[in-house]
Amino acid sequence: MNEILELFTYQFVLRALIAGSLISVCTSVLGVVLVLKHYSLIGHGLSEIGFASLSIAAALNIPAMIISTPSVILASFVIMFVSQRYKTAGDIAIAIASSIALALGIIISSLSGSVSSTSSYLFGSVLAISQWDLVFSIVLSLVIIAAFIVFYNRLFLITYNEDYARSLGINTTFYQLLISILTALIVVLGMRIMGTLLISGVIILPAVSARKVASDFRMLVIISGVISFVAFVAGLLLSFVFNVPAGAGVIIANTLILIILKVLVK
Numbered sequence: 001m002n003e004i005l006e007l008f009t010y011q012f013v014l015r016a017l018i019a020g021s022l023i024s025v026c027t028s029v030l031g032v033v034l035v036l037k038h039y040s041l042i043g044h045g046l047s048e049i050g051f052a053s054l055s056i057a058a059a060l061n062i063p064a065m066i067i068s069t070p071s072v073i074l075a076s077f078v079i080m081f082v083s084q085r086y087k088t089a090g091d092i093a094i095a096i097a098s099s100i101a102l103a104l105g106i107i108i109s110s111l112s113g114s115v116s117s118t119s120s121y122l123f124g125s126v127l128a129i130s131q132w133d134l135v136f137s138i139v140l141s142l143v144i145i146a147a148f149i150v151f152y153n154r155l156f157l158i159t160y161n162e163d164y165a166r167s168l169g170i171n172t173t174f175y176q177l178l179i180s181i182l183t184a185l186i187v188v189l190g191m192r193i194m195g196t197l198l199i200s201g202v203i204i205l206p207a208v209s210a211r212k213v214a215s216d217f218r219m220l221v222i223i224s225g226v227i228s229f230v231a232f233v234a235g236l237l238l239s240f241v242f243n244v245p246a247g248a249g250v251i252i253a254n255t256l257i258l259i260i261l262k263v264l265v266k
Contacts, residue, residue, distance in 0.1 A: 015129045016193060016246065019137040020232050023190045024250070026144045027199070028206035028228035030183050032221050035207040036159050041094045042079050044200035046187045048098035049075040051196040052105035054121050059112035068188050076184035080176055102196075124195030124247030137189060144182055148221070151175065156217050194247035202247075205254035206231065212261040227257055 027043075034042055053071035057064040079094055109118045148155065157165035158175050166172050183203075190199045206228035207220070214220035235250030242249075 012129065013240075015131070015134045017233070017236060019129050019134045019189075020193045020236060020246070020250075021229055022137045022141040023186060023193065024202060024206075024228040024232035025225045026141050026182075026186050027190060027203045028210075028224040029144060029148060029221055030179065030186060031203040031207040031228075032210070032217075032224050033155060033159050033179060034183065035204060035211075037162075039080070040200075040204050041098075042076065042183060043187060043203040045079050045094040045098040045101075046072050046076055046184055047191060047196040047199045048101040048105070050188055050191050051118070051121055052101040052108070054191070054196075055105040055108040055112070055118050058118050059108055065188070068191075069185070072188050073181055073184040076180040077177065080180045121191050122195050122197050123245040124191070124193045124198060125245065129192055133189065133192060140182075140185055140189065144186070147178065147182065151178075152218075155179075159217070194250060195245060198247035198251050201251045201254065202228065202232075205251070205258055209254070209258045209261050212258075212265045227254070231257055 031043070034040055050068050050072045053068040054064050057067040060067075075097075079097075082094065105118070154165065154170055154175060157168070157170065158172055162172055187199055190202065194202050206224040209227050210220050210224035214223050231253040232250050234253040235248075236246055238244065238249035238252065239246040
């Protein structure tokens with residue numbers, strides 16, 4: 001126990017704990033909307049596209065965020081549009097696009113000799129969190145939480161009945177774009193800790209677990225955030241104790257919580 005407590009005296013661990021906790025809570029909040037609207041694959045698709053853009057940035061030797069942020073935001077618009085218009089066919093398109101993006105990212109990394117600099121993004125690394133990432137995490141978290149508080153009623157209507165929301169004069173397109181941008185930004189930032197292969201699980205699993213015990217939308221958002229926070233802290237500890245990537249530890253913790261809730265809650 002003393003050794004575990006000693007870990008939190010290191011600056012990089014504290015940065016990972018704070019940034020990761022904020023990212024986890026925000027991904028879970030956005031995950032509630034994405035899961036209920038059957039957009040679960042969006043997180044997976046964006047993360048693979050993010051990896052491809054990171055590979056290009058590494059090959060060109062320029063800051064990753066310069067390419068990955070606009071690329072993932074643009075991709076989020078396209079994915080959201082396809083998902084809305086084509087439903088099941090949209091899921092297939094997302095799966096195909098994400099597979100192609102991952103393959104291109106690996107090829108670009110191999111040809112450019114930047115495999116070592118991009119491999120950490122596949123599985124995540126607590127060492128990748130910089131001071132700037134921490135500041136960005138805090139600001140983005142405040143933006144997402146504020147957006148949910150301010151637009152709660154509209155997001156609720158759009159999530160459960162978009163046609164009814166549109167009939168009330170609500171600009172559903174604006175809120176779809178807002179969700180797309182916030183999801184894209186949180187995916188870009190989350191890739192550093194969770195990894196491109198695992199970030200979609202952090203979006204989906206807390207929301208799925210929360211649905212087992214939540215009775216309404218408000219409680220679903222709150223419980224999902226709590227589950228995601230607990231799972232991240234537990235996963236981070238697992239990563240240090242067993243020397244495994246933090247993203248993998250977080251996914252295992254989320255999975256265990258889901259299994260426990262499925263057993264206990266009928």
